[in-house]
Amino acid sequence: MTEARPVRRQARGERRIAEILDAALALFAEAGYEGTSTNAIAARAGISPGSLYQYFPNKDAIAxxxxxxxxxxxxxxxxxxxxxxxxxxxxxxxxxxxxxxxxxxxxxxxxxxxxxxxxxxxxxxxxxxxxxxxxxxxxxxxxxxxxxxxxxxxxxxxxxxxxxxxxxxxxxxxxxxxxxxxxxxxxxxxxxxxxxxxxxxxx
Amino acid sequence: MTEARPVRRQARGERRIAEILDAALALFAEAGYEGTSTNAIAARAGISPGSLYQYFPNKDAIAxxxxxxxxxxxxxxxxxxxxxxxxxxxxxxxxxxxxxxxxxxxxxxxxxxxxxxxxxxxxxxxxxxxxxxxxxxxxxxxxxxxxxxxxxxxxxxxxxxxxxxxxxxxxxxxxxxxxxxxxxxxxxxxxxxxxxxxxxxxx
Amino acid sequence: MTEARPVRRQARGERRIAEILDAALALFAEAGYEGTSTNAIAARAGISPGSLYQYFPNKDAIAxxxxxxxxxxxxxxxxxxxxxxxxxxxxxxxxxxxxxxxxxxxxxxxxxxxxxxxxxxxxxxxxxxxxxxxxxxxxxxxxxxxxxxxxxxxxxxxxxxxxxxxxxxxxxxxxxxxxxxxxxxxxxxxxxxxxxxxxxxxx
Amino acid sequence: MTEARPVRRQARGERRIAEILDAALALFAEAGYEGTSTNAIAARAGISPGSLYQYFPNKDAIAxxxxxxxxxxxxxxxxxxxxxxxxxxxxxxxxxxxxxxxxxxxxxxxxxxxxxxxxxxxxxxxxxxxxxxxxxxxxxxxxxxxxxxxxxxxxxxxxxxxxxxxxxxxxxxxxxxxxxxxxxxxxxxxxxxxxxxxxxxxx
DNA sequence: CATGAATGAGGCTTCATTCAT
DNA sequence: CATGAATGAAGCCTCATTCAT
Known part of the structure; x- marks a missing residue:
């Protein structure tokens, strides 16, 4: 159980990253890089703007x-x-x-x-x-x-x-x-x- | 006098339009469509932002x-x-x-x-x-x-x-x-x- | 009349700058530099945030x-x-x-x-x-x-x-x-x- | 067992508090009060943001x-x-x-x-x-x-x-x-x- | 018709604070 | 009691567009 946690945590983190990238990919496809706002990516990924920046330092890093x-x-x-x-x-x-x-x-x-x-x-x-x-x-x-x-x-x-x-x-x-x-x-x-x-x- | 003007006006208008398009073309080449602001186009064309909108209803129209x-x-x-x-x-x-x-x-x-x-x-x-x-x-x-x-x-x-x-x-x-x-x-x-x-x- | 304009324009610009600085001075006094937002300065000066940046390139420049x-x-x-x-x-x-x-x-x-x-x-x-x-x-x-x-x-x-x-x-x-x-x-x-x-x- | 703990706990708590204050002091010196984030204090103290708030109700309380x-x-x-x-x-x-x-x-x-x-x-x-x-x-x-x-x-x-x-x-x-x-x-x-x-x- | 100041929504990002685990 | 992800308001600034002159 104590060992499971880091794994699950990490797993959650990677899932989040994947969700963010999925959201970004979809939005980039729809509106291009410039036309996609970080808030929109966060919203599509189902998280708050602040959370996005827990995983990526800025918009470019997402791309x-x-x-x-x-x-x-x-x-x-x-x-x-x-x-x-x-x-x-x-x-x-x-x-x-x-x-x-x-x-x-x-x-x-x-x-x-x-x-x-x-x-x-x-x-x-x-x-x-x-x-x-x-x-x-x-x-x-x-x-x-x-x-x-x-x-x-x-x-x-x-x-x-x-x-x-x-x-x-x-x-x-x-x-x-x-x-x-x-x-x-x-x-x-x-x-x-x-x-x-x-x-x-x-x- | 009142009859002479339209021509000159129109001519001037077309020159203005050409200048705006020249400016836009140059800037689009340098920074892309999204990276180019209408104010920048106006400035490069040597006119005011307001004037630009006398000739084009919006940015897309310029493009x-x-x-x-x-x-x-x-x-x-x-x-x-x-x-x-x-x-x-x-x-x-x-x-x-x-x-x-x-x-x-x-x-x-x-x-x-x-x-x-x-x-x-x-x-x-x-x-x-x-x-x-x-x-x-x-x-x-x-x-x-x-x-x-x-x-x-x-x-x-x-x-x-x-x-x-x-x-x-x-x-x-x-x-x-x-x-x-x-x-x-x-x-x-x-x-x-x-x-x-x-x-x-x-x- | 045609000559008066630039003057009045310039005068208005300088008055605006003065108003902005007045607002900034008051707010800096109340809340310090960091505690004062550019939007607050604009509001106190009776203008929009965007207008503020017509006169100053950034917050530091105001200070x-x-x-x-x-x-x-x-x-x-x-x-x-x-x-x-x-x-x-x-x-x-x-x-x-x-x-x-x-x-x-x-x-x-x-x-x-x-x-x-x-x-x-x-x-x-x-x-x-x-x-x-x-x-x-x-x-x-x-x-x-x-x-x-x-x-x-x-x-x-x-x-x-x-x-x-x-x-x-x-x-x-x-x-x-x-x-x-x-x-x-x-x-x-x-x-x-x-x-x-x-x-x-x-x- | 239940009696021994409080002491050690309390001792640990005070050490934590001291570490937080050490971190805060160092950071305040480097970047001032406003320029120092609570997350930075927690990080420097080697704890998580959540833990920090276990010891202090807010940033001011740390100061x-x-x-x-x-x-x-x-x-x-x-x-x-x-x-x-x-x-x-x-x-x-x-x-x-x-x-x-x-x-x-x-x-x-x-x-x-x-x-x-x-x-x-x-x-x-x-x-x-x-x-x-x-x-x-x-x-x-x-x-x-x-x-x-x-x-x-x-x-x-x-x-x-x-x-x-x-x-x-x-x-x-x-x-x-x-x-x-x-x-x-x-x-x-x-x-x-x-x-x-x-x-x-x-x- | 020109001007350029004015607008204000919206973009990117930070951070004090909370909450599920 | 620790963790660290999550939150969301707010900050600074930009820019397409409008409006008074």
């Missing part, structure tokens, strides 16, 4: 923690769906599917992730926050590109990965927003675009 | 008018650089260049257009504002797609145009932000991506 | 401006009541009266000046604000001390002035708070203390 | 208890260093030293006492708290004054004591804040001032 959480989830999801061992000679189209499908699933499961993925289009300087999600995904894609096209100089691989991620990010919003058949169609387009873009690199 | 103005300019620029008459059998790569180059030139000339182009990634619901620029560009691209691939059903052509525009928009930010050689490299990537994406449609 | 205003008034009052030309051989007791009386009159006329005079006892580090009033008065007293006791090394004169001002400041609160006869008695005590302290320096 | 404790300590220190039996015909300068030295020692040993000594300059009405320390010291000084100048009417003796204490308090801050040689110089000045002030009373 950062949310980014981190999404990043972890994304990493886990992607790792589960994709391993780098058999990339070598695989056909591009298949690779693209294996990269895109988990990403789409993830984003559909987490609408609002995009608000943190941080408008690819918006310079970080403007928002004042970094975009760890983006960077992490780009790193991952760079690795895949280099595994598949080993002859490509690193800077080129990085640029390719960057462009790829931008394209994916650009279409993820519409994909998430679309309903069943439209979504599938957009996903197909995305894959076609990526395949068309990446195929020449390996020839 | 809308700016979108419209950019749209007009873009349309004009694009029309000057591109005509639809010889699209029929032209090679895709060339077409892509003819579409992309003026767009890049336009965006480089108008950094900040992107703040209005409205983060392709950000649903209009979030910003609360529509994205006429985007829609107009998409229409234009749809026309080109249909001219080049007449057999494509209209919905497909529209989707293709949409995806194309998303891709362009997604890379325009980095392109504008990049310096000389990096910018050129990114433009090349963009063209490659578009060419890779669009070529299969005509086969 | 600083108030210090400056009090300083100016004090300087004027003291200059009017005291000149340095005949200090040389004057008897200390008379000098003390000539210094103390205007100060007392000033502080009685401006209760609350003390809140800015900045609790001699409170290190500036704590309040985060400097104490220009104090410094100015000390400078003035240093000058008088050096005029009366020319042989005194400067550091000693400065320390003497500092101690003098501390003593005056320490008793000014009670003096201002006291009623007629008690006040007079305290003023006499203050003068006696200063005379007793300063007389040996000139022998 | 009051601290005042009381300082008062007791001061009384003890002073009683040890000074007895009233031989005051009668003693030279003023010596008396002053015997009063001032323990006070300085005490304040140096307890920086932060001043925050409670309650800015001599700040009316109690402002802080909302009384100043028992001040009152007690004044009583003590009144007794000394009356022992040394028996002919002085009580009200005069009280006023003299009050002024004396104000002067001491006014210089105690700078004295505590000063380093070695500067401190000594200030202490000398303080003694000179008091001697100059008090000597005439006995003639």
């Amino acid at each position: 950062d923690a949310l980014s981190q959480r999404l990043l972890d989830e994304l990493r886990a999801a992607h790792a589960a769906a994709f391993d780098l061992t058999d990339v070598a000679g695989a056909p591009i189209a298949g690779l693209v599917s294996r990269v895109v499908d988990p990403l789409v699933a993830f984003n559909v499961a987490h609408p609002g992730a995009r608000a943190l993925l941080g408008d690819a289009a918006t310079p970080a300087a403007v928002t004042g926050r970094s975009r760890p999600l983006h960077a992490a995904v780009t790193d991952r894609v760079t690795a895949i590109v280099q595994a598949r096209a080993p002859h490509l100089p690193t800077p080129d691989a990085e640029r390719t990965a960057f462009v790829t991620v931008q394209i994916v990010a650009a279409l993820m919003g519409p994909i998430v927003a679309a309903s069943g058949p439209d979504r599938a169609a957009l996903v197909t387009e995305l894959k076609n675009a990526l395949t068309g873009y990446l195929t020449p690199l390996t020839e | 809308d008018a700016l979108s419209q103005r950019l749209l007009d300019e873009l349309r004009a620029a694009h029309a000057a650089a591109f005509d639809l008459t010889d699209v029929a059998g032209a090679p895709i790569a060339g077409l892509v260049s003819r579409v992309v180059d003026p767009l890049v030139a336009f965006n480089v000339a108008h950094p900040g257009a992107r703040a209005l182009l409205g983060d392709a990634a950000t649903p209009a619901a979030v910003t609360g504002r529509s994205r006429p620029l985007h829609a107009a560009v998409t229409d234009r691209v749809t026309a080109i797609v249909q001219a080049r691939a007449p057999h494509l059903p209209t919905p497909d052509a529209e989707r293709t145009a949409f995806v194309t525009v998303q891709i362009v928009a997604a890379l325009m930010g980095p392109i504008v932000a990049a310096s000389g050689p990096d910018r050129a490299a990114l433009v090349t990537e963009l063209k490659n991506a578009l060419t890779g994406y669009l070529t299969p449609l005509t086969e | 600083d401006a108030l210090s400056q205003r009090l300083l100016d008034e004090l300087r004027a009052a003291h200059a009017a009541a005291f000149d340095l030309t005949d200090v040389a051989g004057a008897p200390i007791a008379g000098l003390v009266s000539r210094v103390v009386d205007p100060l007392v009159a000033f502080n009685v006329a401006h209760p609350g000046a003390r809140a800015l005079l900045g609790d001699a006892a409170t290190p500036a580090a704590v309040t985060g604000r400097s104490r220009p009033l104090h410094a100015a008065v000390t400078d003035r007293v240093t000058a008088i001390v050096q005029a009366r006791a020319p042989h005194l090394p400067t550091p000693d004169a400065e320390r003497t002035a500092f101690v003098t001002v501390q003593i005056v400041a320490a008793l000014m609160g009670p003096i201002v708070a006291a009623s007629g006869p008690d006040r007079a008695a305290l003023v006499t005590e203050l003068k006696n203390a200063l005379t007793g302290y300063l007389t040996p320096l000139t022998e | 009051d208890a601290l005042s009381q404790r300082l008062l007791d300590e001061l009384r003890a220190a002073h009683a040890a260093a000074f007895d009233l039996t031989d005051v009668a015909g003693a030279p003023i300068a010596g008396l002053v030293s015997r009063v001032v030295d323990p006070l300085v020692a005490f304040n140096v040993a307890h920086p932060g006492a001043r925050a409670l000594l309650g800015d001599a300059a700040t009316p109690a009405a402002v802080t909302g708290r009384s100043r028992p320390l001040h009152a007690a010291v004044t009583d003590r000084v009144t007794a000394i004054v009356q022992a040394r100048a028996p002919h002085l009417p009580t009200p005069d003796a009280e006023r003299t004591a009050f002024v004396t204490v104000q002067i001491v308090a006014a210089l105690m801050g700078p004295i505590v804040a000063a380093s070695g040689p500067d401190r000594a110089a200030l202490v000398t000045e303080l003694k000179n001032a008091l001697t100059g002030y008090l000597t005439p009373l006995t003639e």
